Amino acid sequence: MLPITFSFPTTTLFGAGVLSELPARLEKLGIHRPLVVTDAGLVGTRAFLRLAATLGEVKRDHSWFVYSGVHPNPIENDVRETAVMFRAHGCDGVIAIGGGSPLDVGKAARILVKRPGLDLAKFYDEPDWSGLVPLVAIPTTAGTGSEVGRSSVITLDATKRKGVIFHPELLAKLVMLDPELTMSLPPKLTAATGADALTHCIESYTCPVFHPMCDGIALEGIGLIVDALPRVFKNGRDLDARGKMLVAAAMGAVAFQKDLGVIHSLAHPLSTICGMHHGLANALCLVAGMKFCAARSRPGLYRRVGVACGLNVMQCSDEEADHHTIAFISDFLSGLELNTRLREHGVKHEHLDALVAQAVEDPCHKTNAAPVTNEDFRQLYLEVL
Ligand SMILES: [Fe+2]
Numbered sequence: 117m118l119p120i121t122f123s124f125p126t127t128t129l130f131g132a133g134v135l136s137e138l139p140a141r142l143e144k145l146g147i148h149r150p151l152v153v154t155d156a157g158l159v160g161t162r163a164f165l166r167l168a169a170t171l172g173e174v175k176r177d178h179s180w181f182v183y184s185g186v187h188p189n190p191i192e193n194d195v196r197e198t199a200v201m202f203r204a205h206g207c208d209g210v211i212a213i214g215g216g217s218p219l220d221v222g223k224a225a226r227i228l229v230k231r232p233g234l235d236l237a238k239f240y241d242e243p244d245w246s247g248l249v250p251l252v253a254i255p256t257t258a259g260t261g262s263e264v265g266r267s268s269v270i271t272l273d274a275t276k277r278k279g280v281i282f283h284p285e286l287l288a289k290l291v292m293l294d295p296e297l298t299m300s301l302p303p304k305l306t307a308a309t310g311a312d313a314l315t316h317c318i319e320s321y322t323c324p325v326f327h328p329m330c331d332g333i334a335l336e337g338i339g340l341i342v343d344a345l346p347r348v349f350k351n352g353r354d355l356d357a358r359g360k361m362l363v364a365a366a367m368g369a370v371a372f373q374k375d376l377g378v379i380h381s382l383a384h385p386l387s388t389i390c391g392m393h394h395g396l397a398n399a400l401c402l403v404a405g406m407k408f409c410a411a412r413s414r415p416g417l418y419r420r421v422g423v424a425c426g427l428n429v430m431q432c433s434d435e436e437a438d439h440h441t442i443a444f445i446s447d448f449l450s451g452l453e454l455n456t457r458l459r460e461h462g463v464k465h466e467h468l469d470a471l472v473a474q475a476v477e478d479p480c481h482k483t484n485a486a487p488v489t490n491e492d493f494r495q496l497y498l499e500v501l
Contacts, residue, residue: 122329123284124370126264130293130363132355135254138170138211138292145250145289147209149179151202153222155186158214163256163297167213181205186218189387192236192273194221199228202249209250212288215309216260216269216394219253223286224268226251236281237274245285253288256297258361259309259395261316261369263291271388277474278388293366295358303349307452308395310345310361314338315398316368318445319377322409322417322485330374337367338424342448349452375483379405382496385474390463399454400461403446404499410438412486418442458501471497 129137142150150171158164159182171180183198198221202210212222226248228234234242253263262268267282301309321334344360352358382405383397410417416434422441423429425448429437449455463471475481475493 117326120326122327123373124329126287126291127289128264128291128293128366130359132296132359133294134292135166135170135294135297138167138252141252141290141292142209145209145252147250147252149181149205149207150209150211150252151198151205151207152180152182153186153198153210153212153225154182154184154214154218155188156184158218158256159184161256162300164213166297167211167254179205180211181207186214186221188217189271189278190217190221190269191271195224195228195236195270198222198225199232202229203232207249209252211252211254213254213256215255215257216262219255219260219262220268220270222251222253223262223288224270224281226286227281227283235274236270237272237279239281239283245283248285250289252290252292254292254294254297255362255365257301257305257309258298258358258365259312261313261365261367261372263288263293263369264366265369266373278384280479291366293359293362295355295362298358298362299353299355301352303352304453305393306352306361307345307349307454308393308399309365310341310348310395311399311402311449311452311454312395313361313365313368314341314345315379315383315402316372316376317341317364318402318406318421319379319480320368320371320374321421322413323375323377323483324413324485325374325483327374330371333367334371335420335424337364337371338421339426340364340367342425346448346451376480377405377484378408378481378488378496381475381478381481381484381488382493384478384480385471386458386463388474389467389470390461392461392463396454396461399449399452400456400458400500401496402449403442404496406442406445408488408492408496409485410442414485417485458497463501465501468494468497468501
């Protein structure tokens with residue numbers, strides 16, 4: 117048996133209104149001149165105004181600054197600009213607020229603060245990641261769970277593809293999960309980001325790596341999402357359900373330190389080539405991916421996923437348990453209006469070769485429940501096109 121590291125280290129504050137604790141927490145972390153990293157879309161929202169009001173309460177001799185240039189699919193220049201601004205203002209910590217993109221940029225910029233000349237495409241050559249400036253991560257969507265992740269997905273100049281910059285030192289020092297900050301997220305975005313969290317839980321649970329702690333977290337995350345996501349989709353002001361979705365999204369990301377699978381490999385090229393929202397791409401590929409895994413790996417793969425969804429599938433045959441669970445997920449996505457085809461979102465037949473080529477290169481499917489070939493990817497794309 118290979119040795120495995122179990123690691124759940126991030127301090128997380130959860131609850132409606134916990135953002136008000138930020139000034140005291142910054143003081144404790146020794147942050148007196150934070151750089152707030154976000155995107156242009158968030159500036160002016162209620163969530164950002166609440167952050168600004170909260171930071172306005174810090175002591176008179178303290179200052180804070182804002183970098184709001186993060187792209188929806190962040191690029192290397194976003195990270196470089198953040199680091200340049202950080203140094204120019206003599207900042208001493210990062211507050212990343214928003215969806216996955218600002219959180220990823222805020223995380224990664226800290227290595228360039230420490231090593232301005234580092235080639236991000238060769239981040240793995242950097243021998244010393246100690247002493248990165250502290251990061252406070254505040255998500256305003258419930259999906260990627262980037263706030264508890266130790267990686268940062270950035271489109272690199274050298275390759276023009278999404279690169280995953282990974283190091284345990286990238287972890288935030290503090291995560292604040294305040295459901296009041298997600299209240300104004302519109303239903304479509306709420307559904308798509310929530311589907312990303314659901315896919316993280318399902319794919320990490322079925323990924324064949326020995327990690328029973330992550331398995332337990334993934335299954336509980338599925339239970340929370342099945343309960344809460346339809347409620348926030350119908351009523352965005354449901355604070356209890358918003359809170360459960362925030363926790364479930366963080367759980368999905370904790371669980372996928374195990375790894376992911378074929379569905380994320382299908383989804384990533386749909387974003388880089390066709391500009392599709394990551395959560396939507398996962399949602400549209402989820403059922404096809406689950407059917408593929410059920411047919412190619414061990415029967416009964418999804419039985420406990422079904423139980424987590426509240427289905428009575430313990431007495432069924434393995435095949436019936438998989439069938440009922442996949443049918444439930446299909447109906448669940450339909451209820452969230454996530455049952456459209458790729459072609460309704462601008463994906464065309466002529467994109468197929470490029471999509472397949474990138475999907476095969478994507479690392480996520482290396483840990484799928486069953487091996488995936490070029491032809492499998494082509495068939496799966498055709499199934500959902
Ligand atoms: Fe994802």
